[in-house]
Amino acid sequence: VSKLGQVVESIEKYNKFVLDQVKRARTDEQFGRELLGRWNDIKAKVPITRTPTGLPLPRLAVPEIDEPGEIARYFFSEGLPGEFPFLNGAYREMYLEPIREVESLQKDGEPLRRSARSPLPQAEEPTRLFSGLMLAEDTNERFHYLTQHQRTHRLSTAFDGPTLYGIDSDADGVFGKIGEGGVAIDTVEDMVRLYDGFDLGSANFSASMTISGPAPIIMAMYIAAAKRRFGPKVVPSLRGTIQADIFKEVQAQNETIFPIEASLRFLTDMVEFTTREMPRWYPISISGYHIGEAGSTPVQQAAYTLSNGFAYAEMFAARGIPIDQFGPRLSFFLDCGLDAEYIALARVSRRIWAIGMRDVFGAGPRAQLFKLHTQTSGRSLIAAEFKNNLTRTAAELMLAYMNATNSCHSNSADEPFTTPSEEWIRLAAHGQAILLEESGIFKHTMNMLSGSPGMKAVERSVEAAILDEFREIERLGGVLAAVEDRYQRSQIQNAAHRYEQQIYDGIRPIIGLNRYRNGAEEDIPEVKLVRTPRKKQQLQVDRLAKFKKKNAEKAKRALDKLADVVERAENCFPALLEAVEVCSLGQITGRLQEVVGRFRPMV
Amino acid sequence: MASPIRILTAVPICDGHDSAINTINLEFIRHGIEVVYLGYHRSVGDIVRAAIQEDVRAIGISSYNGGHIEFFSEAIALLRKRGANDIKVFGGGGGTITHDDAAAMKRKGVDNIFFAGTSLAEMSDYVRKHYGKPRAKRARARSPDQELAHQLTAIEDAYTAGRKRLTLNAHRSAPNRTIENRKSKIENTKVIGFTGPGGAGKTTLIDELVLRFLNQNPKGRIAILSHDPSVIGEGALLGDRATMINSQNDRVFMRSMATRGQAGGLSPATHDCLALLASSRFDYVIIETVGTGQEAMPFQKNGIVDQTVLVMNPDYGSRLQLQKIVMLDLADIVVVNKSDLQRARTAHTEIEQRLEQNRRNQRLIDTVAKRHRDPGVDELFELISRGPK
Numbered sequence: 001v002s003k004l005g006q007v008v009e010s011i012e013k014y015n016k017f018v019l020d021q022v023k024r025a026r027t028d029e030q031f032g033r034e035l036l037g038r039w040n041d042i043k044a045k046v047p048i049t050r051t052p053t054g055l056p057l058p059r060l061a062v063p064e065i066d067e068p069g070e071i072a073r074y075f076f077s078e079g080l081p082g083e084f085p086f087l088n089g090a091y092r093e094m095y096l097e098p099i100r101e102v103e104s105l106q107k108d109g110e111p112l113r114r115s116a117r118s119p120l121p122q123a124e125e126p127t128r129l130f131s132g133l134m135l136a137e138d139t140n141e142r143f144h145y146l147t148q149h150q151r152t153h154r155l156s157t158a159f160d161g162p163t164l165y166g167i168d169s170d171a172d173g174v175f176g177k178i179g180e181g182g183v184a185i186d187t188v189e190d191m192v193r194l195y196d197g198f199d200l201g202s203a204n205f206s207a208s209m210t211i212s213g214p215a216p217i218i219m220a221m222y223i224a225a226a227k228r229r230f231g232p233k234v235v236p237s238l239r240g241t242i243q244a245d246i247f248k249e250v251q252a253q254n255e256t257i258f259p260i261e262a263s264l265r266f267l268t269d270m271v272e273f274t275t276r277e278m279p280r281w282y283p284i285s286i287s288g289y290h291i292g293e294a295g296s297t298p299v300q301q302a303a304y305t306l307s308n309g310f311a312y313a314e315m316f317a318a319r320g321i322p323i324d325q326f327g328p329r330l331s332f333f334l335d336c337g338l339d340a341e342y343i344a345l346a347r348v349s350r351r352i353w354a355i356g357m358r359d360v361f362g363a364g365p366r367a368q369l370f371k372l373h374t375q376t377s378g379r380s381l382i383a384a385e386f387k388n389n390l391t392r393t394a395a396e397l398m399l400a401y402m403n404a405t406n407s408c409h410s411n412s413a414d415e416p417f418t419t420p421s422e423e424w425i426r427l428a429a430h431g432q433a434i435l436l437e438e439s440g441i442f443k444h445t446m447n448m449l450s451g452s453p454g455m456k457a458v459e460r461s462v463e464a465a466i467l468d469e470f471r472e473i474e475r476l477g478g479v480l481a482a483v484e485d486r487y488q489r490s491q492i493q494n495a496a497h498r499y500e501q502q503i504y505d506g507i508r509p510i511i512g513l514n515r516y517r518n519g520a521e522e523d524i525p526e527v528k529l530v531r532t533p534r535k536k537q538q539l540q541v542d543r544l545a546k547f548k549k550k551n552a553e554k555a556k557r558a559l560d561k562l563a564d565v566v567e568r569a570e571n572c573f574p575a576l577l578e579a580v581e582v583c584s585l586g587q588i589t590g591r592l593q594e595v596v597g598r599f600r601p602m603v
Numbered sequence: 604m605a606s607p608i609r610i611l612t613a614v615p616i617c618d619g620h621d622s623a624i625n626t627i628n629l630e631f632i633r634h635g636i637e638v639v640y641l642g643y644h645r646s647v648g649d650i651v652r653a654a655i656q657e658d659v660r661a662i663g664i665s666s667y668n669g670g671h672i673e674f675f676s677e678a679i680a681l682l683r684k685r686g687a688n689d690i691k692v693f694g695g696g697g698g699t700i701t702h703d704d705a706a707a708m709k710r711k712g713v714d715n716i717f718f719a720g721t722s723l724a725e726m727s728d729y730v731r732k733h734y735g736k737p738r739a740k741r742a743r744a745r746s747p748d749q750e751l752a753h754q755l756t757a758i759e760d761a762y763t764a765g766r767k768r769l770t771l772n773a774h775r776s777a778p779n780r781t782i783e784n785r786k787s788k789i790e791n792t793k794v795i796g797f798t799g800p801g802g803a804g805k806t807t808l809i810d811e812l813v814l815r816f817l818n819q820n821p822k823g824r825i826a827i828l829s830h831d832p833s834v835i836g837e838g839a840l841l842g843d844r845a846t847m848i849n850s851q852n853d854r855v856f857m858r859s860m861a862t863r864g865q866a867g868g869l870s871p872a873t874h875d876c877l878a879l880l881a882s883s884r885f886d887y888v889i890i891e892t893v894g895t896g897q898e899a900m901p902f903q904k905n906g907i908v909d910q911t912v913l914v915m916n917p918d919y920g921s922r923l924q925l926q927k928i929v930m931l932d933l934a935d936i937v938v939v940n941k942s943d944l945q946r947a948r949t950a951h952t953e954i955e956q957r958l959e960q961n962r963r964n965q966r967l968i969d970t971v972a973k974r975h976r977d978p979g980v981d982e983l984f985e986l987i988s989r990g991p992k
Contacts, residue, residue, distance in 0.1 A: 161617025161668045165644060173646040176673025177617045254619025254643055259975060294622060383698050383719055416719070417698035484973075496622055531669075597975025600807065601642050603621070603845040 002478040003314045004307055007356035008470045011463070014085070014355045018076045025072035032068035039071045042080070049096075049444050057444045059096060063451055078351075081404070081446050085354040087347050087459070088450050089404035090369045095442040130210065130375070130409050132158030132182035133419065134532045135540055136193035139183040144197060145422075146429075153198055156208040156409065158182035159218075166214035166257045168586030169540045178540050179532035181419070185218065186544045186584045191225035200226045200238060207240035208285075208373075213257040213599075215244035216270040217588050219283070220576040241282035241331055241373075244270065247308040247479065248287050250602065251488040252294035257589060260483065262596035266572060267312075268319050273573040275326045282331040284312060285373070291488075292335030293379050295496020298342055299462060301335060302349045303469030304488050309353065311479035313361055327357060327367020336400040337377035338392065344458040346372055346403035347450075352466060374405035381416050385512035389413035394431055401435060401442055402449050408432060486602050544584060551582035558582050559591045566595045606756075606763040607637045607838060607861070608735050611654045612663040614643035615674045620667035623697065627665070630723040632838030636730060637861050642845030647674065649851040651681040653844060654690050656856055658752040660734035661714070664694035671700055672707055679712040686745030691734065695721070748856055751883055755858055755876050762872040763863065794881050794907050795987060797891045798868065798930060799914035804940040805891055806843045808914060808972040808980065814849035815984045816887065826885040827857040828877055830892040835864025843891070856885070868892035874907075881907050887987075894930070910987065912936045917950035925957045932961055936986060942969035942979065 081089035159182040274283040288305030353370035357363035376396035381389040410428040412420035476482040502508035558579040695717035705716035744750035761767040833839030839861035913934035970979030
């Protein structure tokens with residue numbers, strides 16, 4: 001039995017353990033009393049907050065149960081927010097507004113006024129908007145625009161095609177792709193420009209970089225850029241995330257540049273380095289988003305994401321990295337669409353992850369957390385009557401926050417037909433603010449909407465379906481074997497096909513497309529397209545040429561050294577850190593491919 | 604009967620969005636079109652080279668990552684430069700290509716851009732209507748490869764039209780390797796036949812051999828004639844190129860053929876096409892075909908093929924199955940690919956025993972073609988380079 005098989009067993013065992021505890025609470029009087037005591041204690045300590053209309057509300061809503069068996073079921077099967085197995089949330093207060101005026105109930109039930117002056121740490125805003133366009137300086141300007149009203153600067157970087165495929169802007173036939181769909185990065189100098197003006201070492205700053213194939217090279221460039229600006233001491237304080245998810249690339253997104261095993265090896269090299277030297281960095285974002293967008297069902301999305309996560313954990317542990325060191329640095333990224341499963345998809349994922357990490361990998365509390373970034377579904381948005389997309393995204397946002405996501409990106413309504421424009425990006429960001437800040441749904445009570453009977457039904461059903469997927473992958477020999485066998489790829493493609501067919505057949509209603517269609521022609525506005533002007537593309541090519549010319553001699557030596565390290569199967573990350581100082585992304589990719597080969601596409 | 608329409612489809616460089624094109628490909632072949640699929644992340648150079656070698660009527664490009672105006676324009680410019688104006692270009696990109704973009708692209712010579720919401724039927728109708736007419740008289744080829752491609756098309760068309768028929772023992776009649784008007788034949792062109800069941804890894808193996816060949820012979824040229832099964836009068840997905848990362852090279856001439864109803868894994872036109880390639884200045888000509896090996900193979904000893912390689916999967920079933928595989932008697936080299944699989948050791952032993960019955964000194968090699976620098980593939984390359992015994 002591989003680790004994934006053990007995870008299935010651990011969940012089954014845990015579910016049985018919950019039932020045993022329920023039974024014990026009902027039969028063992030002593031145990032029952034203890035539970036009841038703890039329950040009453042929790043209830044008594046819940047702070048009360050007053051809404052703007054004067055209504056008192058508890059900051060934590062506990063279910064109205066007073067029977068020891070049900071209390072046991074709640075504690076063990078769900079856990080309070082921030083408690084194992086984290087069904088209700090990885091952390092406690094999450095979206096709650098900072099306490100201004102709080103009352104807490106004393107034992108006798110008399111409210112006690114507490115001063116609001118005590119400085120409570122302000123939570124980070126969960127907003128993190130994905131952006132990247134044209135050249136580094138243009139994206140930098142966009143970053144400053146997006147964060148102008150934010151306490152915390154959480155950037156999310158999209159790269160252009162050549163960068164995602166690890167090739168240079170001067171490569172044959174990519175000129176028109178420079179700066180399209182993301183920012184063009186060729187060298188460490190571009191990386192310096194990209195985050196100019198932001199304090200990379202500050203606790204209020206974090207950078208997310210959505211790139212996987214060449215992730216270790218880009219990570220090295222980021223570190224090198226930070227060192228150029230702030231000196232070598234900045235490295236341990238760098239905060240952020242790099243996607244680096246090879247499995248999902250092979251399963252869904254097709255941006256893999258080295259053979260799978262070599263890609264995994266470079267990834268592990270990077271993780272080994274960052275967990276040791278950059279304790280605040282998330283070196284991998286285990287992503288279901290692209291699996292979902294490629295057409296998977298929600299269950300497939302969660303099952304493949306989680307199983308990929310367990311496979312990475314197994315790999316990093318095999319390298320000798322302590323689980324409690326890398327475990328807390330794993331993060332997840334899920335899609336949130338409109339299917340019923342999304343009511344509880346992330347909740348169930350959090351629970352499976354926690355149990356598997358604890359009981360199979362022996363992870364401590366911090367390494368059990370399924371830390372989640374969610375993005376609303378791009379695939380659910382359509383061009384026809386596109387303003388409906390605001391409603392779709394709003395509903396998805398609601399679901400994402402009901403799942404207690406740690407951060408969220410809301411899509412722009414104009415995405416189906418263009419690069420998001422500022423107007424619609426603003427509306428998308430405001431959608432989150434309206435939900436979290438303006439509305440009272442999430443800011444007063446941390447688990448306002450969890451635990452409805454319907455939600456529980458979805459949870460049970462989704463969990464069972466995810467475990468079935470795990471069993472199938474296990475049967476195929478584990479995640480890597482299943483990936484090489486194209487199992488996940490085929491399943492995703494099949495689901496995508498069925499989805500399209502359902503739209504075509506009308507079984508899946510899409511308002512404005514196959515139902516309530518407006519007879520009038522498209523209402524797509526004249527869009528001002530954000531396209532990279534040729535002059536800018538040429539500027540990028542020229543800069544790169546200058547960089548290459550300047551460093552020609554040094555680059556040769558650095559590449560030889562890198563190749564040598566890779567041939568000897570040593571950790572290549574230190575050599576990468578040296579190489580990015582004098583080599584371009586494409587030079588490094590090319591040299592690595594000479595040693596380990598290129599990825600052979602799966603079709 | 605007219606030949607099926609042949610088109611080439613691809614996704615541009617730095618673009619991995621292959622979901623739409625996968626669906627469209629299937630729709631095309633359902634409507635009788637032969638689709639040479641080049642895969643995703645493909646450069647203009649790769650696309651145009653393949654289109655000329657495959658001599659397709661049109662190129663369909665599915666672009667979702669931007670830069671489409673430049674990409675499509677570059678493709679058209681390169682086709683013109685190579686004298687292949689008769690190969691048309693069309694494409695789409697969901698919502699990423701605006702109407703203004705499409706207008707600009709049409710001005711550059713793109714035939715048509717399909718927008719989001721276009722039905723699949725509309726697309727295949729368009730292709731049949733615009734690229735299904737018989738070709739006008741062809742202009743003189745601008746390069747030897749283009750000329751070769753035109754000649755191969757002529758051979759295929761002749762067979763489909765019934766102007767040429769395969770005689771019963773055509774495979775056996777050793778043709779004169781010197782074909783008229785081609786004086787430049789390389790006397791030592793080696794013709795290697797690859798066969799084996801689908802999924803055994805033939806394409807990957809050939810691509811890895813090509814890599815070794817290109818590295819070792821800086822000026823050498825190689826031709827590949829690959830086959831995919833199709834029913835007479837229907838379409839076919841010719842997808843070998845999509846996974847061949849080393850064979851997209853100016854020194855590699857590749858032609859994908861659909862079997863067009865012929866049993867045995869070859870097309871009626873294969874024999875003549877192979878004869879033509881064998882006399883067309885290549886160092887190697889590789890012919891690849893799918894076969895279970897249970898039928899007597901087309902690569903006969905007295906045919907054009909100098910050396911035959913049977914590629915097997917360790918999962919062939921029971922040991923008795925091996926007795927049914929006639930190709931094991933005929934092949935010069937037997938490869939057990941995927942030898943990293945658990946079953947591979949048993950497979951090796953069983954096949955070794957089976958080959959010993961023949962007392963022909965056939966070679967048995969274990970490979971893991973998907974592995975970079977696999978020593979088994981090195982050994983196979985050595986063996987082929989040394990030539991038939």
